[in-house]
Amino acid sequence: MIEKVLEVLRNGERFLVACHRRPDADSLGSALGLIKTLRAVGKEATLFMPEAIPDSLQFLMEGEQGLAAVPAGTRYDATWVMDIAAKALLPPGFPDGEVTGPVIIIDHHHAHDDVGDIVYRDTNAAATGEVVVQIIEGLGLESIPEGCATPIYAAILSDTGGFRYATTKPATLRLGARLVEAGADPWQVAYQLFERWKPARLRLVSAIIGTLEFAFDDRVAIMRVTREMLQACGADDDMVEGMVNYARGVEGAEIGALLWEWPVQDAKGARLETKISLRSSGTTDVSVIAAALNGGGHRAAAATQLDVPIDEAEKRLRAELAKHFG
Ligand SMILES: [Mn+2]
Numbered sequence: 001m002i003e004k005v006l007e008v009l010r011n012g013e014r015f016l017v018a019c020h021r022r023p024d025a026d027s028l029g030s031a032l033g034l035i036k037t038l039r040a041v042g043k044e045a046t047l048f049m050p051e052a053i054p055d056s057l058q059f060l061m062e063g064e065q066g067l068a069a070v071p072a073g074t075r076y077d078a079t080w081v082m083d084i085a086a087k088a089l090l091p092p093g094f095p096d097g098e099v100t101g102p103v104i105i106i107d108h109h110h111a112h113d114d115v116g117d118i119v120y121r122d123t124n125a126a127a128t129g130e131v132v133v134q135i136i137e138g139l140g141l142e143s144i145p146e147g148c149a150t151p152i153y154a155a156i157l158s159d160t161g162g163f164r165y166a167t168t169k170p171a172t173l174r175l176g177a178r179l180v181e182a183g184a185d186p187w188q189v190a191y192q193l194f195e196r197w198k199p200a201r202l203r204l205v206s207a208i209i210g211t212l213e214f215a216f217d218d219r220v221a222i223m224r225v226t227r228e229m230l231q232a233c234g235a236d237d238d239m240v241e242g243m244v245n246y247a248r249g250v251e252g253a254e255i256g257a258l259l260w261e262w263p264v265q266d267a268k269g270a271r272l273e274t275k276i277s278l279r280s281s282g283t284t285d286v287s288v289i290a291a292a293l294n295g296g297g298h299r300a301a302a303a304t305q306l307d308v309p310i311d312e313a314e315k316r317l318r319a320e321l322a323k324h325f326g
Contacts, residue, residue, distance in 0.1 A: 002138050008102060015038055016079040018049075026158055029156075031047060032060055041141070074099060076100055085296055102118060103117050108128050149183040150184045154184075160172060161245075201239040286300065287302040289302065
Protein backbone atom coordinates (compact mmCIF):
# COMPACT_ATOMS: atom_id res chain seq x y z
CA MET A 1 0.00 0.00 0.00
CA ILE A 2 2.93 2.33 0.59
CA GLU A 3 3.65 1.88 -3.14
CA LYS A 4 0.52 3.88 -3.93
CA VAL A 5 1.72 6.68 -1.67
CA LEU A 6 5.17 6.66 -3.27
CA GLU A 7 3.59 6.78 -6.71
CA VAL A 8 1.63 9.95 -5.88
CA LEU A 9 4.78 11.42 -4.37
CA ARG A 10 6.90 10.67 -7.44
CA ASN A 11 4.27 11.90 -9.90
CA GLY A 12 3.38 15.15 -8.12
CA GLU A 13 5.34 18.41 -7.92
CA ARG A 14 3.46 20.63 -5.48
CA PHE A 15 2.22 19.30 -2.16
CA LEU A 16 0.37 20.65 0.84
CA VAL A 17 1.06 18.94 4.16
CA ALA A 18 -1.37 19.25 7.09
CA CYS A 19 -1.56 18.05 10.68
CA HIS A 20 -4.57 16.94 12.61
CA ARG A 21 -6.57 19.55 14.51
CA ARG A 22 -4.72 20.83 17.61
CA PRO A 23 -1.39 19.51 16.34
CA ASP A 24 0.80 17.47 18.68
CA ALA A 25 4.47 16.56 18.40
CA ASP A 26 3.83 13.46 16.30
CA SER A 27 1.54 15.22 13.86
CA LEU A 28 3.72 18.32 13.45
CA GLY A 29 7.01 16.40 13.61
CA SER A 30 5.91 13.94 10.94
CA ALA A 31 4.53 16.79 8.79
CA LEU A 32 7.84 18.65 8.96
CA GLY A 33 9.79 15.43 8.37
CA LEU A 34 7.71 14.74 5.29
CA ILE A 35 8.07 18.32 4.02
CA LYS A 36 11.88 18.14 4.25
CA THR A 37 11.82 14.73 2.57
CA LEU A 38 9.69 16.03 -0.29
CA ARG A 39 12.07 18.96 -0.75
CA ALA A 40 15.06 16.60 -0.64
CA VAL A 41 13.69 14.87 -3.73
CA GLY A 42 13.04 18.16 -5.53
CA LYS A 43 9.37 18.68 -4.75
CA GLU A 44 7.60 21.79 -3.52
CA ALA A 45 6.01 21.31 -0.10
CA THR A 46 4.07 23.72 2.09
CA LEU A 47 2.78 23.31 5.63
CA PHE A 48 -0.91 24.06 6.19
CA MET A 49 -1.22 25.43 9.72
CA PRO A 50 -4.43 27.35 10.46
CA GLU A 51 -4.04 27.02 14.25
CA ALA A 52 -1.52 28.37 16.72
CA ILE A 53 1.37 26.00 17.26
CA PRO A 54 1.72 25.09 20.95
CA ASP A 55 4.64 26.76 22.66
CA SER A 56 6.31 23.42 23.40
CA LEU A 57 6.47 22.61 19.66
CA GLN A 58 7.78 25.96 18.39
CA PHE A 59 11.36 24.64 18.39
CA LEU A 60 10.43 22.22 15.60
CA MET A 61 9.54 25.01 13.18
CA GLU A 62 13.10 26.28 12.66
CA GLY A 63 11.99 29.13 10.42
CA GLU A 64 9.34 27.09 8.62
CA GLN A 65 6.22 29.19 7.92
CA GLY A 66 2.85 27.49 7.87
CA LEU A 67 0.00 28.72 5.69
CA ALA A 68 -3.00 29.83 7.76
CA ALA A 69 -5.12 29.69 4.60
CA VAL A 70 -4.42 28.61 1.04
CA PRO A 71 -4.20 31.65 -1.30
CA ALA A 72 -7.03 31.82 -3.84
CA GLY A 73 -6.34 29.96 -7.06
CA THR A 74 -3.73 27.63 -5.56
CA ARG A 75 -3.94 23.97 -6.56
CA TYR A 76 -1.89 21.11 -5.21
CA ASP A 77 -1.06 17.79 -6.82
CA ALA A 78 -1.92 16.13 -3.52
CA THR A 79 -2.41 17.01 0.13
CA TRP A 80 -1.02 14.95 2.99
CA VAL A 81 -2.62 14.79 6.42
CA MET A 82 -0.41 13.37 9.13
CA ASP A 83 -1.42 11.33 12.18
CA ILE A 84 -5.18 11.69 11.70
CA ALA A 85 -7.62 9.02 12.85
CA ALA A 86 -10.97 10.61 12.04
CA LYS A 87 -12.53 13.12 9.69
CA ALA A 88 -13.58 15.31 12.63
CA LEU A 89 -9.89 15.89 13.33
CA LEU A 90 -9.15 17.62 10.02
CA PRO A 91 -7.76 21.08 10.78
CA PRO A 92 -10.18 24.02 10.67
CA GLY A 93 -10.56 25.49 7.19
CA PHE A 94 -9.13 22.40 5.49
CA PRO A 95 -9.48 23.24 1.78
CA ASP A 96 -11.86 21.36 -0.50
CA GLY A 97 -10.94 18.75 -3.07
CA GLU A 98 -10.34 21.17 -5.97
CA VAL A 99 -7.55 22.81 -4.00
CA THR A 100 -6.08 19.78 -2.23
CA GLY A 101 -6.00 17.23 -5.03
CA PRO A 102 -6.10 13.68 -3.68
CA VAL A 103 -5.87 13.58 0.11
CA ILE A 104 -3.25 11.15 1.43
CA ILE A 105 -3.50 9.97 5.02
CA ILE A 106 -0.31 8.88 6.76
CA ASP A 107 -1.07 7.48 10.17
CA HIS A 108 -0.65 4.77 12.79
CA HIS A 109 -4.04 4.80 14.56
CA HIS A 110 -6.77 2.21 14.39
CA ALA A 111 -9.20 4.51 12.63
CA HIS A 112 -12.89 4.52 13.41
CA ASP A 113 -13.94 6.43 10.35
CA ASP A 114 -12.14 7.04 7.13
CA VAL A 115 -10.95 10.21 5.57
CA GLY A 116 -8.73 10.59 2.54
CA ASP A 117 -8.39 9.17 -0.95
CA ILE A 118 -5.23 7.19 -0.29
CA VAL A 119 -4.81 5.87 3.22
CA TYR A 120 -1.63 4.42 4.62
CA ARG A 121 -1.93 3.40 8.24
CA ASP A 122 0.69 1.26 9.90
CA THR A 123 -0.86 0.34 13.22
CA ASN A 124 2.41 -1.33 14.25
CA ALA A 125 4.28 1.97 14.07
CA ALA A 126 4.82 3.67 17.42
CA ALA A 127 4.35 7.06 15.78
CA THR A 128 3.47 8.56 12.43
CA GLY A 129 7.08 9.79 12.43
CA GLU A 130 8.12 6.17 12.00
CA VAL A 131 5.92 5.92 8.91
CA VAL A 132 7.69 8.96 7.42
CA VAL A 133 10.94 7.00 7.71
CA GLN A 134 9.29 4.19 5.72
CA ILE A 135 8.59 6.77 3.01
CA ILE A 136 12.21 7.96 3.13
CA GLU A 137 13.33 4.34 2.72
CA GLY A 138 10.70 3.68 0.05
CA LEU A 139 12.19 6.55 -1.96
CA GLY A 140 15.55 4.81 -1.77
CA LEU A 141 17.22 7.69 0.05
CA GLU A 142 20.50 6.57 1.61
CA SER A 143 20.26 8.75 4.68
CA ILE A 144 17.77 10.80 6.69
CA PRO A 145 17.31 14.04 4.70
CA GLU A 146 18.61 17.35 6.07
CA GLY A 147 16.31 18.80 8.72
CA CYS A 148 14.30 15.59 9.25
CA ALA A 149 16.10 14.10 12.23
CA THR A 150 14.82 16.44 14.96
CA PRO A 151 11.12 16.57 13.97
CA ILE A 152 10.91 12.81 13.41
CA TYR A 153 12.78 12.09 16.65
CA ALA A 154 10.38 14.44 18.47
CA ALA A 155 7.39 12.67 16.89
CA ILE A 156 8.59 9.28 18.13
CA LEU A 157 9.80 10.49 21.52
CA SER A 158 6.44 12.12 22.17
CA ASP A 159 4.22 9.22 21.08
CA THR A 160 6.28 6.66 22.99
CA GLY A 161 6.35 8.84 26.12
CA GLY A 162 10.13 9.02 25.88
CA PHE A 163 10.64 5.45 24.57
CA ARG A 164 8.67 4.08 27.52
CA TYR A 165 5.31 2.85 26.19
CA ALA A 166 4.61 -0.72 25.10
CA THR A 167 4.74 0.52 21.49
CA THR A 168 8.51 0.92 21.90
CA LYS A 169 10.05 -1.99 20.00
CA PRO A 170 13.72 -2.77 19.34
CA ALA A 171 13.23 -1.21 15.90
CA THR A 172 11.88 1.98 17.54
CA LEU A 173 15.02 2.30 19.62
CA ARG A 174 17.25 1.57 16.64
CA LEU A 175 15.44 4.26 14.69
CA GLY A 176 15.94 6.63 17.64
CA ALA A 177 19.67 5.91 17.46
CA ARG A 178 19.70 6.55 13.71
CA LEU A 179 17.97 9.88 14.19
CA VAL A 180 20.43 10.90 16.89
CA GLU A 181 23.27 9.96 14.53
CA ALA A 182 21.57 12.14 11.91
CA GLY A 183 21.59 15.14 14.26
CA ALA A 184 18.67 14.95 16.72
CA ASP A 185 19.71 16.11 20.20
CA PRO A 186 18.03 13.85 22.81
CA TRP A 187 18.23 16.27 25.71
CA GLN A 188 17.12 19.33 23.73
CA VAL A 189 14.08 17.51 22.35
CA ALA A 190 13.21 15.95 25.74
CA TYR A 191 13.65 19.31 27.45
CA GLN A 192 11.33 21.07 24.99
CA LEU A 193 8.67 18.35 25.07
CA PHE A 194 8.76 17.08 28.65
CA GLU A 195 10.86 19.19 30.96
CA ARG A 196 10.03 22.84 30.36
CA TRP A 197 6.96 24.00 32.25
CA LYS A 198 5.39 27.38 32.77
CA PRO A 199 4.38 28.13 36.40
CA ALA A 200 0.72 28.19 35.25
CA ARG A 201 1.01 24.59 34.15
CA LEU A 202 2.30 23.49 37.52
CA ARG A 203 -0.61 25.32 39.19
CA LEU A 204 -2.89 23.43 36.82
CA VAL A 205 -1.26 20.09 37.69
CA SER A 206 -2.00 20.83 41.32
CA ALA A 207 -5.62 21.83 40.60
CA ILE A 208 -6.31 18.79 38.40
CA ILE A 209 -4.74 16.35 40.85
CA GLY A 210 -6.95 17.97 43.49
CA THR A 211 -10.00 16.55 41.68
CA LEU A 212 -8.72 12.95 41.69
CA GLU A 213 -11.38 10.38 42.56
CA PHE A 214 -11.34 6.61 42.55
CA ALA A 215 -14.05 4.30 41.28
CA PHE A 216 -14.67 0.58 40.85
CA ASP A 217 -12.53 -0.52 43.79
CA ASP A 218 -9.79 1.97 42.87
CA ARG A 219 -9.32 0.32 39.47
CA VAL A 220 -10.24 3.59 37.75
CA ALA A 221 -8.82 7.01 38.63
CA ILE A 222 -10.88 9.96 37.38
CA MET A 223 -9.89 13.63 37.25
CA ARG A 224 -11.43 16.70 35.69
CA VAL A 225 -10.53 20.12 34.37
CA THR A 226 -13.06 22.93 34.06
CA ARG A 227 -12.91 26.35 32.41
CA GLU A 228 -12.95 27.85 35.88
CA MET A 229 -9.87 25.87 36.91
CA LEU A 230 -8.00 26.92 33.76
CA GLN A 231 -8.83 30.54 34.39
CA ALA A 232 -7.90 30.43 38.08
CA CYS A 233 -4.50 28.92 37.18
CA GLY A 234 -3.87 31.33 34.30
CA ALA A 235 -3.52 28.19 32.16
CA ASP A 236 -4.58 27.41 28.62
CA ASP A 237 -5.89 24.25 27.00
CA ASP A 238 -2.51 23.28 25.57
CA MET A 239 -1.30 22.80 29.13
CA VAL A 240 -3.87 20.04 29.70
CA GLU A 241 -2.02 17.73 27.29
CA GLY A 242 -0.62 14.74 29.12
CA MET A 243 -2.36 15.47 32.44
CA VAL A 244 -4.42 12.28 32.17
CA ASN A 245 -1.20 10.33 32.70
CA TYR A 246 -1.21 11.34 36.38
CA ALA A 247 -4.47 9.42 36.80
CA ARG A 248 -3.10 6.37 35.02
CA GLY A 249 0.02 6.57 37.16
CA VAL A 250 -1.81 5.88 40.43
CA GLU A 251 -0.71 2.47 41.71
CA GLY A 252 -3.48 -0.06 41.22
CA ALA A 253 -5.40 2.04 38.68
CA GLU A 254 -6.04 0.11 35.46
CA ILE A 255 -7.54 3.15 33.79
CA GLY A 256 -6.88 6.85 34.17
CA ALA A 257 -9.57 9.21 32.91
CA LEU A 258 -9.66 12.96 32.46
CA LEU A 259 -12.88 14.89 31.81
CA TRP A 260 -12.20 18.23 30.16
CA GLU A 261 -14.77 21.00 29.70
CA TRP A 262 -14.57 22.12 26.11
CA PRO A 263 -16.24 25.27 24.73
CA VAL A 264 -18.05 24.83 21.44
CA GLN A 265 -19.66 27.46 19.27
CA ASP A 266 -21.67 26.27 16.29
CA ALA A 267 -25.15 26.34 14.74
CA LYS A 268 -26.58 24.90 17.97
CA GLY A 269 -25.13 27.86 19.87
CA ALA A 270 -22.39 28.30 22.47
CA ARG A 271 -22.06 25.59 25.10
CA LEU A 272 -19.63 23.47 27.03
CA GLU A 273 -19.06 19.96 25.73
CA THR A 274 -16.80 17.44 27.44
CA LYS A 275 -13.70 15.76 26.12
CA ILE A 276 -12.78 12.50 27.78
CA SER A 277 -9.21 11.17 27.66
CA LEU A 278 -8.61 7.57 28.71
CA ARG A 279 -5.31 5.85 29.45
CA SER A 280 -4.71 2.22 30.30
CA SER A 281 -1.85 1.00 32.44
CA GLY A 282 -1.83 -2.23 30.44
CA THR A 283 -4.64 -4.67 31.19
CA THR A 284 -7.69 -2.89 29.76
CA ASP A 285 -8.26 -1.81 26.15
CA VAL A 286 -9.51 1.75 26.53
CA SER A 287 -10.23 2.11 22.80
CA VAL A 288 -13.23 -0.22 23.36
CA ILE A 289 -14.61 2.11 26.05
CA ALA A 290 -13.96 5.20 23.92
CA ALA A 291 -15.60 3.53 20.90
CA ALA A 292 -18.74 2.79 22.95
CA LEU A 293 -18.85 6.54 23.66
CA ASN A 294 -18.41 7.43 20.00
CA GLY A 295 -14.66 8.00 20.18
CA GLY A 296 -11.56 6.04 19.26
CA GLY A 297 -7.88 5.56 19.77
CA HIS A 298 -5.42 2.87 20.74
CA ARG A 299 -5.46 0.11 23.31
CA ALA A 300 -3.49 2.23 25.75
CA ALA A 301 -4.75 5.71 24.87
CA ALA A 302 -8.17 6.72 23.59
CA ALA A 303 -10.51 9.69 23.67
CA THR A 304 -13.94 10.96 22.86
CA GLN A 305 -15.98 14.14 23.02
CA LEU A 306 -19.54 14.19 24.29
CA ASP A 307 -22.02 16.98 23.58
CA VAL A 308 -23.07 17.18 27.23
CA PRO A 309 -21.89 19.09 30.33
CA ILE A 310 -19.11 17.57 32.41
CA ASP A 311 -21.28 16.01 35.16
CA GLU A 312 -23.45 14.23 32.60
CA ALA A 313 -20.33 13.11 30.69
CA GLU A 314 -18.94 11.62 33.89
CA LYS A 315 -22.22 9.71 34.44
CA ARG A 316 -22.02 8.26 30.93
CA LEU A 317 -18.38 7.35 31.36
CA ARG A 318 -19.08 5.62 34.67
CA ALA A 319 -22.02 3.73 33.12
CA GLU A 320 -19.73 2.49 30.35
CA LEU A 321 -16.96 1.60 32.80
CA ALA A 322 -19.51 -0.32 34.90
CA LYS A 323 -19.90 -2.76 31.99
CA HIS A 324 -16.22 -3.64 32.36
CA PHE A 325 -15.73 -3.29 36.10
CA GLY A 326 -19.26 -3.53 37.55
MN1 LIG B 1 0.64 9.77 16.68
